[in-house]
Amino acid sequence: MEGRKMRIEVLVAYPPTDKCRAVLEMAREAAASDPRLRLDIYESGSPPLIKPTAGWLKPPPNADHAKFKKIPSIYVNGCPLTCGEVPSREELMRLIEEQLKQEWQE
Amino acid sequence: MAADIRLILFDSQDPVFHLSTLEAIWRQVDRAAAPETLLIRRLIPCVLIGGMQRARETVDLEYCRRQGMPVLRRPSQGGAVFLDRGCLVYSLVLSAGEVPEANPNDLFDRFRLSVVEVLQGYGISARPRHPNDIEAGGRKMAGLTLTQWYSVYSLSGTLLVKLDGPTLDRALGAKVSASLTSVEKELGREVDQKALAHDLARGLSRNFSRRYRLGDLLPEEKETARYLVAAKYGNDDWNRIEA
Numbered sequence: 001m002e003g004r005k006m007r008i009e010v011l012v013a014y015p016p017t018d019k020c021r022a023v024l025e026m027a028r029e030a031a032a033s034d035p036r037l038r039l040d041i042y043e044s045g046s047p048p049l050i051k052p053t054a055g056w057l058k059p060p061p062n063a064d065h066a067k068f069k070k071i072p073s074i075y076v077n078g079c080p081l082t083c084g085e086v087p088s089r090e091e092l093m094r095l096i097e098e099q100l101k102q103e104w105q106e
Numbered sequence: 107m108a109a110d111i112r113l114i115l116f117d118s119q120d121p122v123f124h125l126s127t128l129e130a131i132w133r134q135v136d137r138a139a140a141p142e143t144l145l146i147r148r149l150i151p152c153v154l155i156g157g158m159q160r161a162r163e164t165v166d167l168e169y170c171r172r173q174g175m176p177v178l179r180r181p182s183q184g185g186a187v188f189l190d191r192g193c194l195v196y197s198l199v200l201s202a203g204e205v206p207e208a209n210p211n212d213l214f215d216r217f218r219l220s221v222v223e224v225l226q227g228y229g230i231s232a233r234p235r236h237p238n239d240i241e242a243g244g245r246k247m248a249g250l251t252l253t254q255w256y257s258v259y260s261l262s263g264t265l266l267v268k269l270d271g272p273t274l275d276r277a278l279g280a281k282v283s284a285s286l287t288s289v290e291k292e293l294g295r296e297v298d299q300k301a302l303a304h305d306l307a308r309g310l311s312r313n314f315s316r317r318y319r320l321g322d323l324l325p326e327e328k329e330t331a332r333y334l335v336a337a338k339y340g341n342d343d344w345n346r347i348e349a
Contacts, residue, residue: 014344015337017133019256045157045181046344068210069183070254084202084254 005038006100009056011073014043019086023072026092033093036100044071053078060084077102108204109141111314112321113307115300116147118191121176123331124149125339127323128262129181130330131199132255140324142204144310145197146303151190153277154180161186161347166279175277179345182251182262184238188277192268192288194299196221196306198261198314205314208259214252216313217261221248224302224309230292240265245287265289265306267299 010027012020024041031039042048055078060070070083074092076099081092116124124147134140152175155161161177164186170177189195198217202208218234225232225242232248235241240248240263250263268290271283289297311318323331338344 013255015334017136017256019136045179047158047160068214068252068254071256084256086256 006036006077007038007040007053007075008096009040009042009052009073009075009078011042011044011069011071013071014046020072023074023086026087026089027074029089030092030096034096034100037096044069055079108316111198111311111316111318112141112143113318114143114145114147114321114323115303116145119147119149121149121152121154121178121189122335122340124195125154125178125180126331126334127327128197128199128260129334129338130323130327131197132253132258132260133330134324134327135199135201136256136258138201140327141321142201142316143197143199143321144307144318145199146306147195148191148193148299149189149195150176151188151273151277152176152178153186153188154178155186155347156184157181158183159186160349161345162349164278166277167347169276169279173273173277177345177347178339179347182253184249184251186278187249187264188274189264190270190273192266192270194265194267194303194306196263196265196303196310198310200259200261200314202254202257202259205259210252210254210259213259213261214250217252217263217310218250220309220313221250221263221265221306223313224305225289227305227309228289228293228297228302230289242287242292245285247287247289247292265302267297267302 008031031037056075060083073083074081076096081095131143153165165177222232230242232240232242238250239246248263248265253260266288269288274283275281307318
């Protein structure tokens with residue numbers, strides 16, 4: 001599957017807060033750790049410049065309301081890894097590893 | 107028992123400052139540098155487009171320009187809204203630590219129920235409409251939204267008290283007002299908006315089991331709001347209205 005990349009999608013505030021910067025640093029580090037990963041960063045309230053995954057466009061877990069977004073949100077392969085909280089570096093890497101072990105979607 | 111919620115009332119607020127103020131409160135509450143807050147305000151006539159929208163596809167920009175009506179991008183999703191002094195805008199900013207049972211759906215339902223009960227207390231047959239609205243007689247009277255900003259839940263809504271249908275339709279370039287109603291239209295009389303704002307505060311206080319007291323922005327919040335005016339909401343790069 002040459003050319004396919006598993007997407008890490010990160011939603012942060014604009015302008016970024018200190019917590020946003022921490023999330024972005026971790027996400028960049030994770031994306032750089034494996035050539036199969038691609039990082040897409042979205043700023044809250046700003047139209048994405050690229051098409052998000054279908055999973056990212058759905059309401060977050062435990063939310064019925066279409067207008068609900070959690071900041072920050074990190075999705076890998078269209079699956080929510082963390083929403084509304086800053087994960088630890090170890091937790092983020094572990095969750096990404098788990099996703100990498102699974103088959104991923106386009 | 108949790109601390110009182112600060113109630114802040116603003117009238118005739120500039121929409122740039124309106125958006126900046128709310129986000130400044132989020133940022134400071136998240137840092138535990140400001141109290142949880144209920145912010146109720148009226149704005150000068152303006153259009154706020156949804157975060158994912160293109161203004162030229164949903165707003166009559168030429169009409170708004172002629173009227174001197176600001177068109178801005180808000181951070182939340184959804185459609186474009188016309189706001190003026192006939193509309194109460196209310197936001198409840200809560201710290202997640204103070205609502206440990208916080209399920210977003212429960213918070214949202216409690217928030218909406220608070221508004222519905224206040225309207226019913228006025229004699230209006232208001233009821234929730236899935237997913238994000240309140241209606242009366244089959245027409246939308248209020249819209250609501252929920253944002254989680256790190257450790258902060260922000261529940262916001264708009265309530266049509268007096269509807270200026272012709273201006274709304276011109277600004278949005280569509281016959282939208284026919285699907286809307288207002289408090290005054292349902293009651294057939296004028297309503298004291300300040301009294302209604304306090305009734306909303308009481309209703310939210312009751313449903314969230316929290317007392318409230320009048321307050322004002324802290325100096326740090328005003329400073330953050332000024333920063334956000336310059337860096338975001340008053341900035342063409344953020345609003346991209348002509349894009």
